[in-house]
Amino acid sequence: MNEPGPAMSALSGEYRTMVMLVDDQAMIGEAVRRALADQPEIHFHYCDNGADAVRIAEQVKPTVILQDLVMPNASGLDLLRQYRAHTALHDVPVIVLSSEEEPAIKSEAFSLGANDYLVKLPDQIELIARVRYHSKAYTNQIQRDEVFRALRESQRQLVEKNLALERLTHVDGLTGLSNRRYLDQFIDNQWRYAIRKAQWMAVLMIDVDKFKRYNDSHGHLAGDEVLKKVAAIIQGYCRRPTDLAARFGGEEFLVVMLPDPAESAELVAERLRSDVEKAGIPHTSSSVGDVITVSIGGAQCVPKREENYVDLIQKADEALYQAKHQGRNRVVLLDK
Ligand SMILES: Nc1nc2c(ncn2[C@@H]2O[C@H](COP(=O)(O)OP(=O)(O)OP(=O)(O)O)[C@@H](O)[C@H]2O)c(=O)[nH]1
Numbered sequence: 001m002n003e004p005g006p007a008m009s010a011l012s013g014e015y016r017t018m019v020m021l022v023d024d025q026a027m028i029g030e031a032v033r034r035a036l037a038d039q040p041e042i043h044f045h046y047c048d049n050g051a052d053a054v055r056i057a058e059q060v061k062p063t064v065i066l067q068d069l070v071m072p073n074a075s076g077l078d079l080l081r082q083y084r085a086h087t088a089l090h091d092v093p094v095i096v097l098s099s100e101e102e103p104a105i106k107s108e109a110f111s112l113g114a115n116d117y118l119v120k121l122p123d124q125i126e127l128i129a130r131v132r133y134h135s136k137a138y139t140n141q142i143q144r145d146e147v148f149r150a151l152r153e154s155q156r157q158l159v160e161k162n163l164a165l166e167r168l169t170h171v172d173g174l175t176g177l178s179n180r181r182y183l184d185q186f187i188d189n190q191w192r193y194a195i196r197k198a199q200w201m202a203v204l205m206i207d208v209d210k211f212k213r214y215n216d217s218h219g220h221l222a223g224d225e226v227l228k229k230v231a232a233i234i235q236g237y238c239r240r241p242t243d244l245a246a247r248f249g250g251e252e253f254l255v256v257m258l259p260d261p262a263e264s265a266e267l268v269a270e271r272l273r274s275d276v277e278k279a280g281i282p283h284t285s286s287s288v289g290d291v292i293t294v295s296i297g298g299a300q301c302v303p304k305r306e307e308n309y310v311d312l313i314q315k316a317d318e319a320l321y322q323a324k325h326q327g328r329n330r331v332v333l334l335d336k
Helices: 026-037 050-060 076-085 103-111 124-170 180-197 211-218 220-235 265-278 309-325
Strands: 017-022 042-047 064-068 094-098 116-119 201-208 244-249 252-257 294-301 331-335
Touching: 017 026, 017 050, 017 124, 026 042, 026 124, 042 050, 042 124, 050 064, 050 076, 064 076, 064 124, 076 094, 076 103, 094 103, 094 124, 103 116, 116 124, 124 180, 180 201, 180 244, 180 252, 180 309, 201 211, 201 220, 201 265, 201 309, 211 220, 220 244, 220 252, 220 265, 252 265, 265 294, 265 331, 294 309, 309 331
Parallel strands: 017 042, 017 064, 064 094, 094 116, 294 331
Antiparallel strands: 201 252, 201 294, 244 252
């Protein structure tokens, strides 16, 4: 008897033909073994007890099962049902071995999922041909499934990588806020949306006060850390999908929002300004105070078709200029 072993070798990627015969008659077992003996690529396992068939099939991993119908302690049709309900065995081809050509039994066997029906004992050539045919169909199916699985997995990874890449192209490397490129896309979309919905749209331009002095006193790297902290505070105010916080330029940030009446842009701007001050990041060389502060210029409008969002940003810039001139660490909001 050939050694029982795994029918499928995941390592080599090759599939061996593994025939499992379930039949209580040792004489049949011996006859089938002999019929297959001179086929080196066909491995054979004989199970003479129907009660053990499912358990043994789990271990042996047959690529085809030869199933006797009448056994003392198990019914072949019942076993067929069990194979078909079993997660690991439900696709394994089953050739029913019957002692007679009986249409009713044949019909029931096929309706339960048998793949073939042979009357015992078929001649050697027919047995080998059918075993090869069913085994090959089964292993081809497994290989196709594996290829599809691998393909789906690599497609999933590709989508993830593309998304990550896309995110990277949208993000400012230092602060993690959106970059200018993404801001332009976003604000354009939001502008059109606000036109359609006749909704208020606001932009806040936020600039760190006396930042040059900070860099001069503490160095550029320490300045970068300040920008990251300020950016994190700003980001905290942009949780809704309709809001966006972006790095507009060096130490300048821009927030785009569709404010609702309950939380006006001015209120958000004032809270943000106050949070930066309360963060208490020391800035001893600032003429505004002894901590990092920001000035915020805001502009808002209900956009109209004939207007352009660039004018809104321009207005916010004007407001920022006023905030700086009025002494910094303050909010100036203008309606466009
Ligand atoms: N550390 C750091 N500094 C930056 C970065 N981008 C711009 N800056 C600095 O930000 C400073 C901005 O200086 P100014 O435009 O003169 O304004 P300010 O000193 O903040 O003064 P006011 O805006 O008038 O309050 C410059 O010194 C820039 O070098 C950056 O990415 N990192």
